[in-house]
Amino acid sequence: MIANPSLVSKVYLPRHIIVFSNNLASFLSAALEFVVLLPLLVLLNVNLAATALFLPVILVLEFMLVFGLSLLLSSLNLKYRDFYQLWDIALQLGFFLSPIVYSATLIPERYQLLYSLNPVTRLVESTRRILLQQQLPSLLDSTVIVLSAAVFLLIGFVIFRHLEGGFAEEL
Numbered sequence: 001m002i003a004n005p006s007l008v009s010k011v012y013l014p015r016h017i018i019v020f021s022n023n024l025a026s027f028l029s030a031a032l033e034f035v036v037l038l039p040l041l042v043l044l045n046v047n048l049a050a051t052a053l054f055l056p057v058i059l060v061l062e063f064m065l066v067f068g069l070s071l072l073l074s075s076l077n078l079k080y081r082d083f084y085q086l087w088d089i090a091l092q093l094g095f096f097l098s099p100i101v102y103s104a105t106l107i108p109e110r111y112q113l114l115y116s117l118n119p120v121t122r123l124v125e126s127t128r129r130i131l132l133q134q135q136l137p138s139l140l141d142s143t144v145i146v147l148s149a150a151v152f153l154l155i156g157f158v159i160f161r162h163l164e165g166g167f168a169e170e171l
Contacts, residue, residue, distance in 0.1 A: 015160075015164055016071060016157070016160060019067070019070050019071055019074050019160075020067065022070070023063065023066055023067045023070050024063075026066075027059070027063045027066075030059065030062075031056075031059060034055060034059070038052065041131065046131070046132065047134065048131070048134075049134035051130050051134050051135060051136050052130060052131060054130055054136055054137075055127065055130055055131070058123060058126055058127055058130065058137070058145075061123070061145050061146060061149050062123050062149075064149035064150070064152075064153050065119055065120075065123070065145075065148060065149040065152050065153075067153060067156070068149065068151075068152030068153035068154070068155065068156035068157070069152055069156060070156070071153075071156030071157055071159070071160040072152070072155060072156040072159050072160065073087060074160070075159055075160045075162075075163040075164065076159070076163075078163070078166075079166070094118075094120065097115075097118060097121075098118060098120040098121050098124055099121055099124050099125060100124060104116075104121060104124075104125055116144075117144075119144060119145055119148035119149070119152075122137075122141045122144050122145050122148075123145060125137075125141065126141050126142075126145065
Protein backbone atom coordinates (compact mmCIF):
# COMPACT_ATOMS: atom_id res chain seq x y z
CA MET A 1 0.00 0.00 0.00
CA ILE A 2 2.96 2.28 0.54
CA ALA A 3 3.89 1.75 -3.12
CA ASN A 4 0.38 2.84 -4.24
CA PRO A 5 -0.59 5.75 -1.98
CA SER A 6 -3.00 7.26 -4.51
CA LEU A 7 -5.05 4.05 -4.52
CA VAL A 8 -5.42 4.36 -0.77
CA SER A 9 -6.05 8.07 -0.38
CA LYS A 10 -7.58 9.38 -3.63
CA VAL A 11 -9.60 6.56 -5.18
CA TYR A 12 -12.38 4.64 -3.47
CA LEU A 13 -11.36 1.03 -3.57
CA PRO A 14 -11.76 -1.59 -0.89
CA ARG A 15 -8.26 -1.48 0.47
CA HIS A 16 -7.94 -5.19 1.02
CA ILE A 17 -8.19 -5.56 -2.77
CA ILE A 18 -4.72 -4.01 -3.08
CA VAL A 19 -3.27 -6.69 -0.81
CA PHE A 20 -5.36 -9.40 -2.48
CA SER A 21 -4.23 -8.47 -6.00
CA ASN A 22 -0.59 -8.50 -4.99
CA ASN A 23 -1.00 -11.92 -3.37
CA LEU A 24 -3.00 -13.24 -6.31
CA ALA A 25 -0.19 -12.30 -8.72
CA SER A 26 2.31 -14.20 -6.56
CA PHE A 27 -0.09 -17.15 -6.27
CA LEU A 28 -0.50 -17.37 -10.04
CA SER A 29 3.27 -17.20 -10.46
CA ALA A 30 3.72 -20.06 -7.98
CA ALA A 31 1.00 -22.10 -9.70
CA LEU A 32 2.74 -21.64 -13.05
CA GLU A 33 6.02 -22.72 -11.50
CA PHE A 34 4.36 -25.95 -10.39
CA VAL A 35 2.97 -26.41 -13.91
CA VAL A 36 6.57 -26.27 -15.14
CA LEU A 37 7.79 -28.50 -12.30
CA LEU A 38 5.43 -31.39 -13.06
CA PRO A 39 6.82 -32.20 -16.53
CA LEU A 40 10.34 -31.78 -15.13
CA LEU A 41 9.56 -34.38 -12.47
CA VAL A 42 8.36 -36.75 -15.19
CA LEU A 43 11.60 -36.18 -17.13
CA LEU A 44 13.56 -36.99 -13.98
CA ASN A 45 11.66 -40.29 -13.62
CA VAL A 46 9.76 -39.23 -10.51
CA ASN A 47 6.56 -41.26 -10.45
CA LEU A 48 3.59 -38.94 -10.17
CA ALA A 49 0.49 -40.51 -8.75
CA ALA A 50 -3.10 -39.33 -8.48
CA THR A 51 -2.09 -37.67 -5.21
CA ALA A 52 -0.51 -34.88 -7.31
CA LEU A 53 -4.07 -33.74 -8.02
CA PHE A 54 -4.22 -32.67 -4.36
CA LEU A 55 -1.45 -30.12 -4.92
CA PRO A 56 -3.84 -27.28 -5.91
CA VAL A 57 -5.59 -27.70 -2.55
CA ILE A 58 -2.27 -27.20 -0.76
CA LEU A 59 -1.56 -24.14 -2.91
CA VAL A 60 -4.95 -22.59 -2.12
CA LEU A 61 -4.41 -23.18 1.61
CA GLU A 62 -0.98 -21.61 1.31
CA PHE A 63 -2.56 -18.63 -0.47
CA MET A 64 -5.08 -18.21 2.36
CA LEU A 65 -2.30 -18.32 4.96
CA VAL A 66 -0.15 -15.81 3.07
CA PHE A 67 -3.10 -13.50 2.36
CA GLY A 68 -4.00 -13.41 6.06
CA LEU A 69 -0.39 -12.66 6.97
CA SER A 70 -0.21 -10.01 4.25
CA LEU A 71 -3.30 -8.23 5.57
CA LEU A 72 -1.80 -8.23 9.04
CA LEU A 73 1.66 -7.13 7.95
CA SER A 74 0.54 -4.47 5.49
CA SER A 75 -1.61 -2.77 8.11
CA LEU A 76 1.12 -2.97 10.75
CA ASN A 77 3.68 -1.65 8.25
CA LEU A 78 1.52 1.41 7.58
CA LYS A 79 0.91 2.04 11.27
CA TYR A 80 4.50 1.43 12.36
CA ARG A 81 6.87 2.37 9.53
CA ASP A 82 9.87 0.49 10.92
CA PHE A 83 7.92 -2.72 11.20
CA TYR A 84 9.24 -3.98 7.85
CA GLN A 85 12.75 -4.16 9.31
CA LEU A 86 11.53 -6.52 12.03
CA TRP A 87 9.63 -8.48 9.41
CA ASP A 88 12.78 -8.94 7.31
CA ILE A 89 14.52 -10.50 10.30
CA ALA A 90 11.49 -12.66 11.13
CA LEU A 91 11.27 -13.81 7.51
CA GLN A 92 14.91 -14.90 7.50
CA LEU A 93 14.39 -16.72 10.78
CA GLY A 94 11.24 -18.36 9.40
CA PHE A 95 13.15 -19.55 6.34
CA PHE A 96 15.62 -21.43 8.52
CA LEU A 97 12.88 -22.71 10.84
CA SER A 98 11.02 -24.29 7.92
CA PRO A 99 12.21 -27.41 6.10
CA ILE A 100 12.76 -25.70 2.78
CA VAL A 101 16.37 -26.70 2.12
CA TYR A 102 16.56 -29.57 4.60
CA SER A 103 14.36 -32.43 5.72
CA ALA A 104 12.24 -32.13 8.86
CA THR A 105 13.69 -35.49 9.94
CA LEU A 106 16.91 -33.67 10.85
CA ILE A 107 15.15 -32.00 13.78
CA PRO A 108 15.74 -33.85 17.08
CA GLU A 109 12.78 -35.89 18.30
CA ARG A 110 12.28 -33.79 21.45
CA TYR A 111 11.65 -30.68 19.29
CA GLN A 112 9.44 -32.32 16.66
CA LEU A 113 6.12 -31.29 18.27
CA LEU A 114 7.16 -27.67 18.65
CA TYR A 115 8.66 -27.66 15.17
CA SER A 116 5.53 -29.13 13.62
CA LEU A 117 3.40 -26.26 14.93
CA ASN A 118 4.89 -24.08 12.19
CA PRO A 119 2.20 -24.14 9.47
CA VAL A 120 4.84 -23.61 6.76
CA THR A 121 6.53 -26.81 7.91
CA ARG A 122 3.26 -28.66 7.37
CA LEU A 123 2.78 -27.05 3.93
CA VAL A 124 6.29 -27.89 2.73
CA GLU A 125 6.20 -31.43 4.09
CA SER A 126 2.72 -32.01 2.62
CA THR A 127 3.93 -30.84 -0.79
CA ARG A 128 6.93 -33.17 -0.59
CA ARG A 129 4.74 -36.05 0.52
CA ILE A 130 2.34 -35.47 -2.39
CA LEU A 131 4.98 -35.11 -5.10
CA LEU A 132 7.78 -37.39 -3.96
CA GLN A 133 6.16 -40.06 -1.81
CA GLN A 134 2.76 -40.24 -3.57
CA GLN A 135 0.94 -39.87 -0.24
CA LEU A 136 -1.79 -37.51 0.83
CA PRO A 137 -1.11 -35.32 3.84
CA SER A 138 -2.19 -36.83 7.13
CA LEU A 139 -5.42 -35.71 8.74
CA LEU A 140 -3.40 -33.94 11.44
CA ASP A 141 -1.31 -32.07 8.85
CA SER A 142 -4.40 -31.07 6.89
CA THR A 143 -6.18 -29.93 10.04
CA VAL A 144 -3.24 -27.82 11.23
CA ILE A 145 -2.87 -26.23 7.79
CA VAL A 146 -6.59 -25.43 7.46
CA LEU A 147 -6.87 -24.07 11.01
CA SER A 148 -3.69 -22.00 10.65
CA ALA A 149 -4.89 -20.53 7.37
CA ALA A 150 -8.29 -19.72 8.87
CA VAL A 151 -6.79 -18.18 12.02
CA PHE A 152 -4.29 -16.03 10.12
CA LEU A 153 -6.98 -14.96 7.66
CA LEU A 154 -9.33 -14.01 10.51
CA ILE A 155 -6.65 -12.17 12.52
CA GLY A 156 -5.41 -10.43 9.37
CA PHE A 157 -8.90 -9.21 8.44
CA VAL A 158 -9.72 -8.08 11.98
CA ILE A 159 -6.52 -6.08 12.41
CA PHE A 160 -6.69 -4.74 8.85
CA ARG A 161 -10.28 -3.53 9.38
CA HIS A 162 -9.36 -2.04 12.75
CA LEU A 163 -6.43 -0.04 11.36
CA GLU A 164 -7.88 0.65 7.91
CA GLY A 165 -9.49 3.98 8.88
CA GLY A 166 -6.10 5.62 9.44
CA PHE A 167 -4.38 4.35 6.29
CA ALA A 168 -4.81 7.56 4.28
CA GLU A 169 -3.38 9.64 7.12
CA GLU A 170 -0.42 7.27 7.54
CA LEU A 171 0.64 7.76 3.93
